[in-house]
Amino acid sequence: MSATTEVRAGSAPDLRPGTLGTADIAFFVVSAAAPLTVMAGVAPIAIVLGGIGAPAGYLLAGITLAIFAVGFTTMSRNVRSGGAFYAYITRGLGKPVGMGAALLAMIGYNGMEIGVYGLLGTATADTAHALWGIDIPWLPVSLAGLLLIWWGGFRSIDFGAKVLGVLLVAETGILLLLAGGVLIKGGASGIGLGSFAPEHVLVPGTAAVLAFAFSAFTGFESTVIYRREARDPSRTIPRATYIAVGFLGLFYAFIVWTVIQAFGDEAVVAAAGDDPGGLFFTAITTYVGGWAADLMHVFIVTSILASLLAFHNAINRYGLALSEEGVLPKALATVHPRHRSPYVAGIAQTVLGAVVVLGFAAAGADPYTQLLLWVNTPGMIGLMALMLLAAVAVPCYFRRVSHREGRMRTVVAPVAAAVLLVVAIWLVVSKVALFTGASPLVNTVLVVLVPAVFLVGIGLALWLRRTRPEAYAGFATEPNE
Template structure:
């Protein structure tokens, strides 16, 4: 329930002293936020065909390997979450392990990274809705009103209570995964195009040059899974629910992605699927579900891709609001952004600011005549994705550094072996993504270079901000990412 102070003048009035709704979210609720941010249906229908066309029928293993890597990262990450109670998530972990300058750089990188991941997706919402309207009604609609309507809808969802958002995401997530399960059922019942095959797991089909590109796409498909710790202050028994939700999200995404990619390979056949994916990547899943389930299911899939994008936007919006809230409480961002609604228990001012910023960016791209998918989505989303991968790498490095300095009873596997292994694997993932950045953007080398340098540039600005704070506002600097005086409820 919402907790307010006695000074609140009336029910539902905004308050600077209201708090987040502690104890609102269970394991499943937090997992819904994380998995919804990944947008499984959109990732599968929109991106997996490209992975198949580049990596061949061994593509499912790429998703498994990405999932295993992030599960290894989660071992140290969730172990440290039992010791860090701050609402700052990544930047709090990194600060405690690597020091305040790196932590402040990470805080700025997290805010910009998550913001980029959300705002860019308004371009995807526009194109997905346009495709759906065209497929169902044969009509063309302009993209700007769709994006602006999405901004208002997501802004309202973030304004409401966190448990309201969890319920909405639960429904949407069940729907989008349900249509993929329906496709899988149709393919399995009919035995695929030429019978079911395990050839995708054979080393000869996995150890091919295209697997590097598949891994780049696969790591991008998990973006946002680490946001479980952002909801610590609103979780029930966070020392248990946060780790459980993290493992549940990573495990589900890794296995589900690999299974669905394998299923669509069976739908076309090992020999035919690579050609089909190359000729019509955007239509691969729609063709498969039309053949194995029916045209009505393809129409439903069109609609559910739109709702999948909406769910992803709401999940990222809520995560950004809580990062902004934490940084406002730190004093790094204006204190006004830390105001919480007394009835809904939501960081509503941060949400309004995020919605306004999104509108400015969307209108700017529209005024410049940009393409909503090729530019708004890809040019804004890609730096955000790279920023979050860099945050994961810094967090992995922070874990053994933190446990080396504090007294604890955790084992070496969790505090040393797993995080060091994750560091190596995540560094490899970043190299793969950067070296295949043209596959994500389709842009010129100049544009790609600019997109790649955004994340390190933001981090560098954060380091400069840390220096300025240490000199000009030493008390704020000294208190940055400090542990709360009382344990979170």
Template sequence: MTVTSPKTETAPPSAPPGLRTGTLGTSDIAFFVISAAAPLTVMAGVAPIAISLGGVGAPAGYLLAGITLAVFAIGFTAMSRHVTGGGAFYSYIAQGLGKPAGIGAALLAMVGYNGMEIGVYGLLGSATQDTVHSLFGADVPWLPVSLVGLVLIWYGGFRSIDFGAKVLGVLLVAETGILILLAGGVLLKGGAHGLSLASFAPGNVLVPGTAAVLAFAFAAFTGFESTVIYRREARDPDRTVPRATYIAVAFLGLFYAFTVWIAIQSFGDAQVVKAAGDDPANLFFTAITTFVGGWAADLMHVFIVTSVIASLLAFHNAINRYALALADEGVLPRFIARIHPKHRSPYVAGLAQTVLGAVVVLGFWAAGADPYDQLLLWVNTPGMLGLMALQLLAALAVPFFFRRITHQEGVLRTVVAPVVATVLLAVAIGLVATHVDLFTGASPLVNWILLAVAPAVFVLGLALAWRLRRSRPETYARFGN
């Protein structure tokens, strides 16, 4: 008798781990986006300069910037329902304007987001120096602080995305809470000389200095568009991503305008411009000391540091997901697309980004550069301009995309809003470019170099597209799809 042994079935190899899907709700995504903007840092560190240049009409500049970006979001979110890849900006641009523009946009996104994050390690070092000196009278070197920050941010990105969302939620509540505390003190005491709505009078808004205010205001929203990067990890992304985008724009626009108005009321319409010009770095600290108490000023110093950390973590997560998408496309090496089996995070992309940040930080330190005036401003500025250029290209891509597909979206969302947003964003980029010296404090030569980075990177991306089409046609064919 022949005995046939039963076949042992071999289990199919398990699929490689992917990102943790269905994890992020609307509030989680909004926390990432608003934290990237660093509201407390923007208000305490930049708004006084906007007031000194634009006068009491400065709050209206932040409202106008918010309205412009809300118009941009109309077409942007309409397209997000039809382009579902992880490439966000570059996928939209590739689908609307063609693959060469998309590859140029991909390179620009990587440089832009890295510039926005890596420069902020200089701010982390200088802000921590200021906080320690203010609270304890001690002086600490900035480099160890920045390096410790690199490790902390790497760990936050290494952990699961819901861990990062919880951390950012706590930090965002802290930084906005201290500004709300200031607002409560000013409103309860009626300001320095009563409460005034002169900030919104046309005569105070339509002044030459408003152009500079608008440049600062648009810069303050940088990173709000990163909602779509988290699409693969979102719950019901067709609803949560657009909601988070509108919440982020509305919150930032209204909160910025309200907080700047509060700062003006704390000194009075007649005195605030001089106060902001004489000592911009301490305008908010003086206001909260006067209307709340010295203990609140100490808390504000601490929360500025945590605000910077929140911004770094938010940008780090965004960069990792862009790198993951490009590795999936075959543009970056495949090993960068590895996902951690437990935390479901793009941990190799995070490690690569951290190493790049360390190299840049150490390079500026070795050159004897100032962490704020050079590492922050010189690295951030081309990053900011790069992201604004991406917004412009994405707005321009929307009507071209919808012309080529069958859809049920209205003409307002697919043509009118994107065209209006394109014009307004072009104006915004022009304002930032013509006032770039206010952002950098650098020489004309340095400013020209910084302005040239974004267009040079985009052109380099076009050259990369030409090379991919010739040498790797399969990779080129599937790019952006």
């Protein structure tokens, strides 16, 4: 998502320039995060692995990204690109590293999206059983979801934003209703803050919680994607970034903490382990009522669809940008004349998703513990590595250009963020078996895939520099370059 992604006439989304304020952009980022999917669909596993200290993992991820945002948003004031991380990485670390980052982003977002089709299948099957007592296989649901998400992306970004708005209000409301019921009734054994005590936070399982927590912020870079549509980018983007990160970090931690109170510190880990998919539904049935659990069943499916649509649109924009810049086949840059959507890129992404989903189904894989967690793992690590590269790029960029920014923003904060991200990535990689439950061979493949893709991107850049210098020169350039 370089400058070419959003700025070139004819390929830009149908949001009009200068129409989005701080709240609008923050809304897009929070919508992409799909809070109910993160909470009811994934947070129970975080509790199983991290214990009652799981809420702290979400806070730690939020704090790390808030520090990262200091340098990131400072750079956004000085780089007019409407692009995301790889455009910034290119500015700071050069085109080869930037192209490696671009491919890393493609793998990261594809991994995060395609794996969620497994969650869509299991969550829909659970909903059908809970509401109507019928059992449906997960594969047809996942394939139908692929077609539905393709159609949503085909209809345009503006259409997707309207859908996301409705779903965000519904899913946030049901989670707050659950939290209110727990707090009003005092939980299972009183309200306590044991989740934030050091002896519950500084445990090996916290590394696995960090993996879930960072994946919950995957819409983070969306703030700069909307630079072209922002009314006052130098002010709007930083504000929207801090609001989105602050809200998500606090909201995730708060909801997980209230669910822990619903069962009690002594019982919640066992409850989550016995029935991770039903943890939130049991809590809301107990503290609010069965009608609320029925609503939550419906909303978790719609929340997953919202998450998938946000990922799909982000991937399409990357495909559009890289094809316009000559890195990917030019056909992917084709924009629908009516809907103004990169529909060929959308078709390609949908076909890739179908191949992966069908491959896992043919192998008899579990849609949750294997399709979701295995495919998400390289995606999540890849996006964390992308943020690390972006943090390193900030001081490198400001060393080469004249500016009026302070050292706190251009050196101290980004270096601190880079250190924190290195620690987080190391913790996740070293404890990846807790996250995937897979064999050492599978875990090695999932982890090694990330640096392998990055190196392929660097190799592609060097090949383009030698064989197609015009494509290499135009990569991630700004409009006046």
